[in-house]
Amino acid sequence: MTERLLVDVRDLRVSFPVGIGTAGTGTVTAVDGLSFGLRAGESLALVGESGSGKSTAAFALLGMHRGTGAEVSGTVRVAGTDLATATDAELRRLRGNRIAMVFQDPLSALDPYWSVGAQIAEVHRVHTGASRRASRARAVEVLDRVGIPDAARRAGAHPHEFSGGMRQRALIAMALACEPEVLVADEPTTALDVTVQAQILDLLHDLRQQTGMALLLVTHDLGVVAGATDRVMVMQDGRAVEHGSVQSVLRAPERPYTRALIEAVPRLEARRSAPPVSEEVLLRVEDLHRHFPAPRAAASAAASLSGPGQAPGSGEPSGEAEETGAPAGRPAAPSGGLGRLLGRRPRHRAVDGVTLEVRRGETLGIVGESGSGKTTLGRMMVRLTEPTSGRILLDGRDIAAAGERELRPVRRDLQMVFQDPVSSLNPRRSIGDSIAEPLLAGGTGGAAARSEVQGLLERVGLPAAWYDRYPHEFSGGQRQRVGIARALAVRPRLIVCDEPVSALDVSTQAQVVQLLGELQQEFGLALVFIAHDLAVVRQVSDRVAVMRRGRVVEQGDADTVYDSPQHPYTRRLLAAVPVLDPDEAAVRRRARAALRALDRSEGGEEAQAVA
Amino acid sequence: MSETATVSRPAAEATEPRRRGQVWRRLRRNRAALAALGVIALLVLFALAAPLLAGLEGQDPTTFHNDLVDSATGGVPFGSFGGAGAHHWLGVEPGNGRDVFARLAYGARVSLAVAVGATVVQIALGTLIGLAAGLGNRLADTVLSRAMDLVIAFPELVFAIALMAIVPDGFPRPVLLALVIGVLGWGSPARVVRAQVLSLRGLDYVSAARLGGSGRWRIARREILPGLAGPVITFALLRLPVNVASEAGLSFLGVGVRPPTPSWGQMLSTATTWYEVDPAYVLLPAGLLFVTVLAFTVFGDGLRTALDPRAASRLRVGTRRRAKD
Numbered sequence: 001m002t003e004r005l006l007v008d009v010r011d012l013r014v015s016f017p018v019g020i021g022t023a024g025t026g027t028v029t030a031v032d033g034l035s036f037g038l039r040a041g042e043s044l045a046l047v048g049e050s051g052s053g054k055s056t057a058a059f060a061l062l063g064m065h066r067g068t069g070a071e072v073s074g075t076v077r078v079a080g081t082d083l084a085t086a087t088d089a090e091l092r093r094l095r096g097n098r099i100a101m102v103f104q105d106p107l108s109a110l111d112p113y114w115s116v117g118a119q120i121a122e123v124h125r126v127h128t129g130a131s132r133r134a135s136r137a138r139a140v141e142v143l144d145r146v147g148i149p150d151a152a153r154r155a156g157a158h159p160h161e162f163s164g165g166m167r168q169r170a171l172i173a174m175a176l177a178c179e180p181e182v183l184v185a186d187e188p189t190t191a192l193d194v195t196v197q198a199q200i201l202d203l204l205h206d207l208r209q210q211t212g213m214a215l216l217l218v219t220h221d222l223g224v225v226a227g228a229t230d231r232v233m234v235m236q237d238g239r240a241v242e243h244g245s246v247q248s249v250l251r252a253p254e255r256p257y258t259r260a261l262i263e264a265v266p267r268l269e270a271r272r273s274a275p276p277v278s279e280e281v282l283l284r285v286e287d288l289h290r291h292f293p294a295p296r297a298a299a300s301a302a303a304s305l306s307g308p309g310q311a312p313g314s315g316e317p318s319g320e321a322e323e324t325g326a327p328a329g330r331p332a333a334p335s336g337g338l339g340r341l342l343g344r345r346p347r348h349r350a351v352d353g354v355t356l357e358v359r360r361g362e363t364l365g366i367v368g369e370s371g372s373g374k375t376t377l378g379r380m381m382v383r384l385t386e387p388t389s390g391r392i393l394l395d396g397r398d399i400a401a402a403g404e405r406e407l408r409p410v411r412r413d414l415q416m417v418f419q420d421p422v423s424s425l426n427p428r429r430s431i432g433d434s435i436a437e438p439l440l441a442g443g444t445g446g447a448a449a450r451s452e453v454q455g456l457l458e459r460v461g462l463p464a465a466w467y468d469r470y471p472h473e474f475s476g477g478q479r480q481r482v483g484i485a486r487a488l489a490v491r492p493r494l495i496v497c498d499e500p501v502s503a504l505d506v507s508t509q510a511q512v513v514q515l516l517g518e519l520q521q522e523f524g525l526a527l528v529f530i531a532h533d534l535a536v537v538r539q540v541s542d543r544v545a546v547m548r549r550g551r552v553v554e555q556g557d558a559d560t561v562y563d564s565p566q567h568p569y570t571r572r573l574l575a576a577v578p579v580l581d582p583d584e585a586a587v588r589r590r591a592r593a594a595l596r597a598l599d600r601s602e603g604g605e606e607a608q609a610v611a
Numbered sequence: 612m613s614e615t616a617t618v619s620r621p622a623a624e625a626t627e628p629r630r631r632g633q634v635w636r637r638l639r640r641n642r643a644a645l646a647a648l649g650v651i652a653l654l655v656l657f658a659l660a661a662p663l664l665a666g667l668e669g670q671d672p673t674t675f676h677n678d679l680v681d682s683a684t685g686g687v688p689f690g691s692f693g694g695a696g697a698h699h700w701l702g703v704e705p706g707n708g709r710d711v712f713a714r715l716a717y718g719a720r721v722s723l724a725v726a727v728g729a730t731v732v733q734i735a736l737g738t739l740i741g742l743a744a745g746l747g748n749r750l751a752d753t754v755l756s757r758a759m760d761l762v763i764a765f766p767e768l769v770f771a772i773a774l775m776a777i778v779p780d781g782f783p784r785p786v787l788l789a790l791v792i793g794v795l796g797w798g799s800p801a802r803v804v805r806a807q808v809l810s811l812r813g814l815d816y817v818s819a820a821r822l823g824g825s826g827r828w829r830i831a832r833r834e835i836l837p838g839l840a841g842p843v844i845t846f847a848l849l850r851l852p853v854n855v856a857s858e859a860g861l862s863f864l865g866v867g868v869r870p871p872t873p874s875w876g877q878m879l880s881t882a883t884t885w886y887e888v889d890p891a892y893v894l895l896p897a898g899l900l901f902v903t904v905l906a907f908t909v910f911g912d913g914l915r916t917a918l919d920p921r922a923a924s925r926l927r928v929g930t931r932r933r934a935k936d
Contacts, residue, residue, distance in 0.1 A: 384818050404827075411824045424815035428837040428919075434816070437833065438823025486819060 004080075006181055006214050007038035007061060007099075011074035014056050014065060014238075027071070030056040032238035034074075040181065043208060043215040045225040045246075047261070048235035049505040050476075057235070058184050058218045062101055063091045079181055097127040100175035104187035106167035110159040116170045117143065117155025124177040142173040146203060164370065165196035172203065179211065186218045193369035193532060198576035201228045202589055220505055222265050223578030226250055227585030234258045246582045264507040266535035268562065268577050282526050283381060283414075283494055284357040288390030288400075290376050291347040350376040352550030353390075358494060363520065363527040365541030365558065367534055367573070373550040374530045375419075378496045381528060382414040383407055412438070415487035419499035421479035425471040432457070432467030435486045442490070456485040460515060477508035481515065488519065496528040501536060513540055534577050538562050546570050637917040644913020650906040654899075658719035665713040668700055672717045673871045676708030684888070693891035701895055704878075705885045711895060714873040718896070721874040723903075725788045726854040732793025733854075734800050734847045738839065741804025745812060746831055756805070762798035768860070770795060775866035784868050792857050800846055804839060811838045841915045848911025852904035875900055 014031040031053040038044055046054040059065060063083045065072050076083040079098045081090060095101075103109040111119060120142060121135035130138070136155075144151035146169040159167055168188060175183055185204065189197035205228060208215050217229050225232050225246060232249045234242040234257065242249055242258045253259045351373045358364050358381075368374045379385040381392065383399060392400040394410055402410075418424035425434055432453050439449040454464035460481040471479055480500060487495050497516065501509040517540060520527055531537050537544060538558055545555035546567065554567040565571045575592055579585050638644055657664070665671055679694055680686040686706035688694030693702030693711060701712040744755035774791050811817060812835070820830050859876015861867035868874050875896045882893040 379818075382822060384821065408824060411822060415822055416819070418815040418819065420815060424819060426816040426834055426837070428840075429833070434819075437820055437825060441820075441823055441825040441829055483819075486823070490823060 004039070005037040005077070006040055006079055007036075007216070008075070008077040009037065009057075009061070010035045010076075012057060012060055012076060013071075013073045014053070014060055015071045017069055017071075030070075030238055031060070034235075034238070034240055036233060036240070036243070038182065038214040038216060040214055041208065041212045043217065043229035043231065045217040045219060045229040045232045046235055047219055047222055047225055047232055049220060049261075049507065051237075052235040053238035054218045054220075054235050055186055056238075058101075058186055058216060061182070061184055061216065062095050062099060066091070093127070096123050096175075096180070097178045098180055099182040099184065100178070100180040102168070102171050102175050102183065102185040102188045104190050106164060106171050106191065107159065109171055110167060112159055115156050115158055116162065117157075120155075120170070120174045120177050123174055127178045138177060139173070142176045143170065145176065145207075146170070146173045147199075148173070163196075164192055165199060168192060168196075168200050169203065172200070172207070176207070176211075180213060182214045182216065183208075184216045184218070187220065188217070189224060190220070194534065194578075195369065195572060195576040197224070198578070198592055201578075202592060204228060205589065221578070222250070222262055222506070223580055226580050226582045227578060227589055234261065250580055250582060260507060262580065264510040265580060266506075266509070266513075266533065266539050267580075268535045268538060268574070270535070270539050278360045278362075280360045281357045282360045282395070284391075284393040285377075285381065286355050286391040286393070288351055288354045288377070288380060288392065289349065289388045290351040290373075290380060290385060291349050291388045293347055349373075349550045351380065351387075354547075354550075354552050356545055356552060356555060358526050358528055360493075361520070361524050361526055362542045363529055363540050365537035365544040366528060366530045366547060367532065367537050367544060368547030369532060369573075371549075372547040374547045375498055377547070378416070378498050378528060378530045381494075382416050382496050383411075384416065412442070412490040413493045415490065415492040415495045417480070417483050417487050417495060417497040417500045419502060421476045421483065421503055422471075424483050425479055427471050430468045430470055431474070431482045432469075434471075435482065435489055438486070438490045453485070453489065456488055457482075459488070459519075460485045461511075475508075476504050477512060480504065480512050484512075484515065484519070488523070491523070492525070494526045494528065496530065498530045499532070500529075502531060502533065509536065516540065534562075534573060546573070634917045638913060641913045641916065643909050644917070647906040647909035647913065650902060651910060654719060654723065654903060654906070657716055658723050661713070661716035661720055664716050665710070668698075668710070668712055670699065670710035670713045672709060672713040672873050674709065676703055676710070679703045679708040680705060687885075687888045693889050693895075695891070702891055704881075705889045705892055706881075711878075711892065714878060715875070715895060715899060718873040718875045718878060719899070721785055721868050721872060722855050722858060722876065725785050725792070725858045725868075725874075726851050728786070728789030729792035729796065729854040729857070730847050730851050732790060733796040733850060734843060736793070736797035737800025738804050738843060740797065741801040742808055742831060742835070742839075744801070745805045745808025746827060746835070752805075755801075759798045759801045759805070762795065763802070765795065767795045768864075771857075771861055772864065772866050775861065784872070788858055788861060788867055792854055792861075796850070796854070796857075800843070800850070803842055803846055807839055807842050808835055811835050840918050844918065845911050845915045848907045848914075851907050852900070855900060855903065 012031055012034045013029065015027040015029040018026055018028050034053075034057055036044060046057060048054045056065075056070075060072060060076055060083070061078055063076075063086065066088075072084070078094060081094055083091070083094075086094070110116065114122075117136065117139040120139035121132070124130060124138045125132065125135040128135075140151045140155050143155055148154050148166060148169055154162075159170070162170060168191075172185075172188075183204075188204070189200050192200060201224060204215060204217070207213070215229065217225070219225060230246060231244065232242075232246050233240050234249065234255070236257050242253065242255045249258060250262065253262055354373075354377055356364070366374045366377065376385060380387050383392070383402070387400050390400060391398050394413065399407065399410055425431060429437075432450065435453045435456060436444075436449040439452060440446070444452070450467065454467060457464050457466060462478060462481055462485075471482070474482065483500075484495075500516070501512050504512060513536060516527065516529075519525060527540070529537060529540050541558045543556060544558045544561045545552045546561065546569065547553070548569050554561060554565065554570050561570065562574065565574055572595065575588060575595060579588060676699075679699070680688050680703065686708075688703045688705055688708065690696060690702070693705070694708075695702040699710050699712065701710075701715065703710055704714065740755055740759070744752045744759070747755070771791050775787065778787055817830060817834050820834050825833065856876065858867055858874060859879055862874050862877040863880030868877065870877070878896040879893070879900070882889075882896065886893040
């Protein structure tokens with residue numbers, strides 16, 4: 001060992017007791033004999049599917065299993081301190097000071113009551129004993145460092161006034177407050193949009209280069225790894241199955257598990273090999289609108305943001321500055337005008353004049369970032385949400401304004417598969433009952449429904465005998481299969497899939513996507529596939545619509561949109577998609593930096609034009 | 612799980628008993644809940660067998676025993692622990708010397724019956740109105756929600772006294788008590804139910820049921836009501852002891868059950884003037900009340916856990932939730 005190891009983990013084992021109380025006791029080994037080291041300036045990614053123990057291992061670095069009932073063995077040394085023998089006081093000095101953590105969910109990791117600046121200052125003050133004023137200044141400094149525009153003013157803002165990306169930046173700023181030697185980032189971009197994800201990863205990369213800190217990145221996404229770290233460790237069931245440089249592991253994986261993981265990552269280039277689909281239009285939406293009353297806070301935030309926050313050269317790429325804290329959108333009524341005086345609230349145009357069509361048997365992909373209105377559009381297509389105005393033509397008949405009774409006959413034609421595998425199934429009904437519900441509601445007898453559902457279960461790849469099991473007994477991927485079976489039960493002609501795979505591991509994603517494709521062939525279904533993941537959408541779609549702020553900015557044949565994007569927004573989205581090749585990732589990172597610089601100058605021009 | 616046995620049977624018949632069996636099986640593993648259920652059973656038995664028990668003791672709840680209390684001190688019972696002994700197992704009442712054991716047993720009938728009746732009325736009304744408010748349109752919700760506010764804000768006691776006073780004497784008092792307490796107390800259960808309905812209504816599985824063609828009532832019955840069981844049962848079991856106390860309060864004020872019919876609340880109320888010289892007389896009804904409250908609370912908690920299939924396996928299947936669009 002020539003150089004001092006900052007992080008030295010040897011034969012780490014973590015196990016948790018399970019079944020406390022009634023169900024009998026046992027232990028689950030989450031991490032099983034893990035060893036790795038990190039030197040200053042190095043970066044390592046822990047990659048694995050959910051349940052592989054990657055987060056548990058990362059938590060062990062901060063001694064966060066202490067007092068939780070978890071059994072930890074092996075040695076973990078961080079900056080010379082042995083975490084097993086360190087006193088609580090030593091541990092506290094270590095945490096936040098020499099090793100800091102960035103969490104997955106930036107909203108729940110920030111205290112909604114305190115301003116962002118105050119929370120960062122607090123960390124600094126606790127560790128350095130600096131004065132309030134000095135800590136405050138430090139908070140502004142690190143916020144500026146992570147690219148928050150107008151940091152001095154924004155430091156006084158509360159977390160809800162920040163967008164998801166800005167919150168994650170604030171969390172990183174908090175971690176940087178004491179200039180830690182090691183930064184542990186636990187899925188830092190999982191909850192973020194692809195363009196924001198790229199920005200955060202670039203930020204982490206730049207910070208590491210500038211400060212020489214070591215980075216441990218925990219992620220399930222191999223695409224993220226290529227651009228962000230030097231080394232990668234692939235974990236499976238608590239063990240490291242492969243460990244090496246990013247180049248060697250991603251280009252020439254040795255283990256079949258790693259190979260399978262890499263193959264499962266959806267690729268932007270992978271086009272859909274589909275038979276020609278019919279030109280017959282099944283569902284057509286015309287000039288569809290859906291407006292929501294904007295919350296007061298959002299309206300004022302939108303107003304304040306268009307003020308000094310957008311000063312030229314403030315350093316914030318416009319892509320992110322647009323999505324302010326709450327769903328600000330574009331107020332329809334000019335704020336501060338007569339409308340406001342009369343008490344008319346500004347309205348948020350979630351969907352703002354969309355026209356598109358779905359043809360029989362085809363897949364229409366809808367991509368866009370959070371808040372672009374794609375879910376609202378999808379819910380309107382199946383008439384779960386009532387449109388504010390516009391037409392929805394099913395077989396040429398307008399159902400946009402139909403009441404619940406008129407909708408009865410067409411309900412079965414239009415089904416939906418939901419994003420969240422947890423809330424989409426009634427936890428108190430067996431999955432068989434849930435799938436059978438539309439059949440029973442339609443008057444099918446109990447026995448007939450049961451055998452039909454068992455057939456459907458088998459069709460989506462689940463044993464028919466699982467009819468009586470409850471949703472909590474299933475994994476996310478299995479629940480999604482149940483959701484698909486339920487949508488299929490009434491033999492629909494169109495299924496709107498709202499982010500059906502975004503909550504799943506990559507390998508599970510691939511299986512569910514494949515299943516959807518097979519079912520489409522078999523039943524001649526038309527699919528509307530809503531997702532923020534551009535690669536997945538390309539994989540499944542015949543045609544694609546790109547949504548931004550309630551409007552479709554570009555639509556067309558999937559190959560055309562992906563290979564020669566016309567709209568700048570589409571181009572930016574495509575540039576932000578993570579790639580598996582490390583060299584290509586570096587090229588793209590530079591390209592993004594150039595694009596951002598361009599945005600900045602454009603933003604400056606715009607601001608000047610407005611002034 | 613006996614999958615092979617149930618698979619061949621039709622769905623409707625197969626799942627229901629199986630479900631109930633599961634709840635009982637889960638409940639059986641919870642020792643505290645079982646113990647609480649035992650205590651509740653004993654209390655009910657105690658109330659039902661009141662004449663029998665009093666007969667066994669050789670006493671009744673209404674006979675005065677002036678010879679057993681010290682008229683010089685205003686009626687403190689002779690002997691230790693309120694005059695407990697072979698003839699009067701738990702002593703006699705201060706003042707007029709009625710048998711405490713017999714009064715407790717007879718009192719249990721009134722207290723439990725009134726409390727259970729009132730709770731049933733409250734929960735039934737509350738669930739119905741809360742459900743209607745949560746599932747109805749905006750107008751219905753507004754009207755019903757304001758009605759809840761009204762009922763909650765109403766000076767319950769004053770209204771109860773007024774109601775109890777105007778109803779003719781012929782009406783059975785315990786039934787009247789249960790009705791009055793029930794009708795004045797549905798506000799908070801209705802609010803709890805409405806809130807729960809609103810949060811359930813937004814979930815994807817309710818949307819899925821709508822897409823499947825289920826009507827409003829079918830959704831309420833199949834998707835929403837089962838989700839209400841947990842909070843409602845817990846609420847009911849916590850409400851029960853409160854209603855025991857309400858009955859006591861009204862009886863104390865003279866508008867509840869009419870003396871000489873005994874009730875725990877009435878005993879507790881009279882005991883407040885005697886607690887310094889005859890602590891046993893306070894401790895007995897208070898102790899019983901405490902045991903009742905505790906038993907119902909523990910059992911309620913156990914039942915809520917057993918009703919929830921997720922709590923059964925204590926296994927949380929981890930699926931990462933993403934920020935919703």
